[in-house]
Amino acid sequence: xxxxxxxxxxxxxxxxSCDSGNKGEVKEKANEPQTIVMETNDPHTFAKPDxxxxxxxxxxxxxxxxxxxxxxxxxWTIENKTGASEVIFDTKGLKIDYVxxxxxxxxxxxILEPEIKYMGQKLIVSITPNTEIVRIYYRTTENSDxxxxxxxxxxxDKTHPFLFTQSQAILARTWxxxxxxxxxxxxxxxxxxxxxxxxxxxSAYNPTDTMIxxxxxxxMEYPIPSYLMALSVxxxxxxxxxxxxxxxxxxxxxxxSVAEFEDMQEMVDSAEALYGAYRWGKYDVLxxxxxxxxxxxxxxxxxxxxxxxxAGDKSLTSLIAHELAxxxxxxxxxxxxxxxxxxNEGFTVxxxxxxxxxxxxxxxxxxxxxxxxxxLKAEMEDFGMESPRTKLKLxxxxxxxxxxxxxIAYDKGFYLLKxxxxxVGREEFDSFLKTYFDTYAFKxxxxxxxxxxxxxxxxxxxxxxxxxxxxNEWIYNPGLPENCPKIISDRFEKVEGELTKLESxxxxxxxxxxxxxxxxxxxxxxxxxxEMTQEQMIALxxxxxxxxxxxxxxxxxxxxxxxxxxxxxxxxxxxxxxxSVGRRKFLTPIYKSxxxxxxxxxxxxxxxxxxxxxxxxxxxxxxxxxxDWNQN
Ligand code: BES
Ligand code: ZN
Numbered sequence: 001x002x003x004x005x006x007x008x009x010x011x012x013x014x015x016x017s018c019d020s021g022n023k024g025e026v027k028e029k030a031n032e033p034q035t036i037v038m039e040t041n042d043p044h045t046f047a048k049p050d051x052x053x054x055x056x057x058x059x060x061x062x063x064x065x066x067x068x069x070x071x072x073x074x075x076w077t078i079e080n081k082t083g084a085s086e087v088i089f090d091t092k093g094l095k096i097d098y099v100x101x102x103x104x105x106x107x108x109x110x111i112l113e114p115e116i117k118y119m120g121q122k123l124i125v126s127i128t129p130n131t132e133i134v135r136i137y138y139r140t141t142e143n144s145d146x147x148x149x150x151x152x153x154x155x156x157d158k159t160h161p162f163l164f165t166q167s168q169a170i171l172a173r174t175w176x177x178x179x180x181x182x183x184x185x186x187x188x189x190x191x192x193x194x195x196x197x198x199x200x201x202x203s204a205y206n207p208t209d210t211m212i213x214x215x216x217x218x219x220m221e222y223p224i225p226s227y228l229m230a231l232s233v234x235x236x237x238x239x240x241x242x243x244x245x246x247x248x249x250x251x252x253x254x255x256x257s258v259a260e261f262e263d264m265q266e267m268v269d270s271a272e273a274l275y276g277a278y279r280w281g282k283y284d285v286l287x288x289x290x291x292x293x294x295x296x297x298x299x300x301x302x303x304x305x306x307x308x309x310x311a312g313d314k315s316l317t318s319l320i321a322h323e324l325a326x327x328x329x330x331x332x333x334x335x336x337x338x339x340x341x342x343x344n345e346g347f348t349v350x351x352x353x354x355x356x357x358x359x360x361x362x363x364x365x366x367x368x369x370x371x372x373x374x375x376l377k378a379e380m381e382d383f384g385m386e387s388p389r390t391k392l393k394l395x396x397x398x399x400x401x402x403x404x405x406x407x408i409a410y411d412k413g414f415y416l417l418k419x420x421x422x423x424v425g426r427e428e429f430d431s432f433l434k435t436y437f438d439t440y441a442f443k444x445x446x447x448x449x450x451x452x453x454x455x456x457x458x459x460x461x462x463x464x465x466x467x468x469x470x471x472n473e474w475i476y477n478p479g480l481p482e483n484c485p486k487i488i489s490d491r492f493e494k495v496e497g498e499l500t501k502l503e504s505x506x507x508x509x510x511x512x513x514x515x516x517x518x519x520x521x522x523x524x525x526x527x528x529x530x531e532m533t534q535e536q537m538i539a540l541x542x543x544x545x546x547x548x549x550x551x552x553x554x555x556x557x558x559x560x561x562x563x564x565x566x567x568x569x570x571x572x573x574x575x576x577x578x579x580s581v582g583r584r585k586f587l588t589p590i591y592k593s594x595x596x597x598x599x600x601x602x603x604x605x606x607x608x609x610x611x612x613x614x615x616x617x618x619x620x621x622x623x624x625x626x627x628d629w630n631q632n
Contacts, residue, residue, distance in 0.1 A: 042337035043397035044170050045090055046122035047179035052080045052087040054179050057188040063233050065161045065195060068149040070140045074177055075133060083129035089136070090173035090180040092120025093143030099125050100135045108134070118400045120173050136177045145617035146171035148291060154614060155234065155289050156250045156307070160198060162234035164288055164304065166297060166618060169338055169401040172226035183336045183444040185223035192216045194233045201248060201286060203230040203299035208238040208246070220300065222280065223442055225334055230299035232286055241265060244278070249287040253307060257287045260310050260317065263359060267321050270358035275328050275351065275434050279441065283324060291582035293616040295319045298326030298348075306583050308552035315518035316553060318356050318368055325351035333440040338401035340447045342392040346413015350421075353414065366489040367519040369418070373487065374526060376411035376480070383408075385479040392416065392475045393447045402618070416474045418485045423468050424458060432458045447475060495523045503529060508543040518551055525557035530564070537567045547573045556586040563593035578607050582615040584622055591626055601627055 047053075054076050061072035078087055091112070101108035113122040125134050140147060150162040165175055173180040192200045194214045199207065204218035239258050240246040242265025249257045264285070272278050285303045287310070296319050297304040303323040309316040329347035336343075349372060357365035383389045383406075392412055394404050421429045436453065451471055459465045473481050498511045516524070525546070532540075541547050546558040547570045559574050578590060594604035605627050612620060612629075624630055 042181040042183055044119065044338055044401055045179060045181035045184075046119065047088050047090060047181060047184065048084075049179060049181070049184050051082045051084040052078055052127070053184060054186045055079050056186055057176070057178070057190075059176065059188060059190040059192075061190065061231075062193045063163060063195075063200070063231075065149070065163070068142070068147075070144075070147070070175060072138060072140075072176070074136045074138070076136070076178075077132060078127070078134060080127065080129055080131060085126060085128070086124050087127050087131075087134060088179075089123040089125070089177045090120060090170070091123045091138075091177045092171075092174045093141050093145060094121075094174065094177060095139045095141055096123065096177070097137040097139065099137070101125065101127055101131055101133070103133055105135060118170070120170075123177055138177060140175050144174040145621075146174045148616040150289055150291065154291065157235060157252045160235035162232075162250075162289055164232040164234075164292065165230050166293060166304075166616060167229050168227040168297060169405075170227070171618075172229045175231075176226070176229060178226045178229070180226045181337065182225040182227055182334050185225050185334075185442065185444075187223050188218075188220045188229070190216075190218040192218065192231070192233075197235065198233055199236040199248075201232045201236065201302055203228050203302055205281070206248075206284065206302060210236075222300070224300055224331065225444075228298070228300050228331060230297070230302065230304065232288070232304065236286070238284075242268070244268065244282050246282070246284045247287065248284060248302070250289075253287050253310075256310055256312075257285075257307075260312070260314055261285060261320060263314065263317065264320060264324075266359050267324055267355050270355050271321075271324055271328070271351070274354055274358070274430065275437055278327060279332060280327055283327065285320060285323075290580050291614050291616055291619075293582055293584045293618040295583060295585060296323040298323045298330055300327070300331050308581055308583055308586070311518065311551045311553075313518070315551070318352060321355040321359075322348055322352040325355060328437045332437055332442060334444045336444040336446040336449070338396050338404055339394045340445070341394065341401075341404045342409040342413040343445055343447060343450060345409040346392070346411075346417060349410050349414035350417040363489070363491060364517075364519075366487055367491060367517075367523070369414070369487045370489050370492055371519060371522065372407075372411045372414055375407045376415065379407035379411070380480055387478055390478040390480075402621075412474070412480065415480075415484050416469075416471075418487075419474075419483060420454075420458075420469055422485055423465055424462075428458065428461075451475065491517075491520055492523050495520050496527070499524060499527050508540050513544070518553060521551075521554055522557055525554065525561060528561050532562070532565045534565075534567070537562050537565060538569070541567075541569065552577075552581065552583075552586065556590060560589050560593045563590070564596045566597060575607050575610075579611045579614060582619050584619045587615075587619055587623060588626065591623060595626070605629075 056077040058075040059072060061070050063070050096112055099108040099110040100106055109126040111124045115121050127134065146165045146167050148164055152158050152161050155162045170180050172178055190202060194200045196214050197210060199210045200216040202218045204220040207216055235250055236248050237251050237254050238246055238248050239254055241258055241261060245264045245268055247254065247257045247261055268278055268283050280301050282301055284301065285305050287305055287307050290307050292304065292306045295306050309319050325348045329351055330344040335341055353365050353368055356368055380390055389406065390408055392408065396404050459469060470481065498513065501511060546554060549555050555577060559570060562570050591604050595601055608623060608627050
């Protein structure tokens with residue numbers, strides 16, 4: 001549906017839409033700032049929440065490791081707003097056994113439509129205007145892409161198998177039939193049965209001990225969108241690290257994880273001091289096996305994290321600050337649909353940076369900001385400055401929303417917020433953000449709703465602010481605006497000085513690198529010359545021990561530099577990294593460099609053949625495309 005409305009009306013409508021969760025999205029065209037085009041709904045759900053919307057989920061599940069299957073019942077409480085005769089759910093890769101309607105569990109009628117790419121299958125259940133309960137009896141299949149079932153050999157302790165889910169962006173529908181849109185929120189409780197001696201955890205109030213009978217009860221009393229549904233099952237133990245913070249990990253990983261994340265409580269306290277109360281009770285982190293496809297995932301009350309941030313020196317814990325920050329930006333105020341993804345991630349990178357500044361100082365935060373700038377520049381150059389993919393507001397209809405997970409949402413979003421901060425001053429901006437999170441807590445937000453809100457509440461306070469920032473250019477145009485803030489880092493400038501010396505012939509052992517932090521090393525590695533001789537690489541490696549580093553970021557940055565220069569000494573390390581680590585952010589650039597070195601892709605495919613069984617479906621999909629895996 002397309003409709004033209006005036007700016008005043010548009011502001012009112014946006015507020016209404018945020019209230020009701022999933023209504024009119026309002027889009028402003030870049031070159032016609034006065035013309036506003038409105039389109040409804042989320043292009044990545046089949047659900048029609050304006051007619052019938054879910055309110056609460058009561059989930060009963062049996063997790064069966066023998067058959068790698070979850071056999072479950074999703075009992076949904078629904079609200080029929082229009083007296084509709086059907087309710088629509090998203091499903092993908094699920095086997096629906098049967099459906100019942102109403103409190104008495106009466107057999108119901110349903111249609112499961114043919115599969116549509118990315119979207120899955122529309123599930124239509126017949127209801128009456130009075131129906132409040134719909135139960136879906138179903139099981140997962142091997143096409144349930146959110147799930148990764150690990151054998152015990154694929155875990156750290158190798159004693160028990162392991163299961164974890166990854167629902168964002170639209171994979172919740174592969175393990176729970178649901179209205180899978182970030183604009184739709186529901187509360188949930190769950191009863192999950194798992195094998196003896198295993199612990200089950202969800203994005204909910206969690207146990208801290210293993211239950212003898214393998215039965216776990218969960219509750220999430222705050223409404224959350226489906227992409228924040230999460231489950232993990234394994235031989236897991238818990239240790240508290242602060243007042244409302246703690247760590248879950250496999251027994252052999254627990255002490256190391258607790259030491260790495262010892263500043264977590266300070267991060268939570270700093271976050272609260274910045275933008276108001278942490279509203280979710282506990283903040284815990286679950287350290288997963290290395291196949292977890294992301295660095296972290298902000299599942300409410302329980303961040304899921306990759307073990308590749310356990311560097312031994314706390315140097316990669318900004319990732320925890322990031323996932324924690326999502327407890328406000330994302331989990332409290334949620335992007336309305338995946339076209340507004342920057343509202344989740346850009347705000348979170350900004351908030352993450354502020355937490356890091358508070359806990360570790362401005363020098364540290366500036367290094368992070370500059371790394372973010374480098375990522376942004378690289379992504380922009382890769383896409384091309386004119387590419388629509390470089391806009392903050394995306395148009396992902398008909399595509400996998402995963403396509404939006406680029407540095408643009410994260411880092412261009414961050415720099416826009418940094419610009420606003422610099423324009424209006426920190427104090428004004430902080431108080432604005434605090435009120436924003438408060439006003440829209442447990443609601444969804446469109447890009448246009450945000451623009452209207454910030455214009456009204458902040459940027460109109462001084463006549464020049466709007467023009468100085470130029471939100472429209474940042475949000476609706478491709479490329480990077482001229483007014484992008486410049487961050488200066490003395491520490492990185494020193495690194496650049498040493499790089500210049502290296503390039504003019506100084507031996508690596510003569511460089512002044514003592515006391516460099518991980519980020520200084522990353523800056524050094526990223527800016528090494530593109531072409532290096534065997535002798536140069538050997539000398540660097542001998543002096544600094546990159547190939548043997550226990551720091552995943554340093555390894556990945558080093559590999560990317562030396563692979564195209566055919567540094568054979570690193571080959572075994574590269575292979576063992578790719579076989580054991582499934583974090584997509586590392587896999588993509590490393591496989592890409594293998595392809596640069598050998599465009600036939602044979603070398604990359606040889607390693608991938610061994611590594612692929614260890615990867616989660618999300619990483620498999622990306623690597624299959626990169627390596628033309630299914631065409632051979
Ligand atoms: N929510 C994201 C992860 C995500 C985004 C999963 C989109 C699926 C679709 C998470 O908060 C995130 O951004 N993780 C980053 C870490 C961060 C420090 C930039 C990651 O995994 O690399
Ligand atoms: Zn994030």
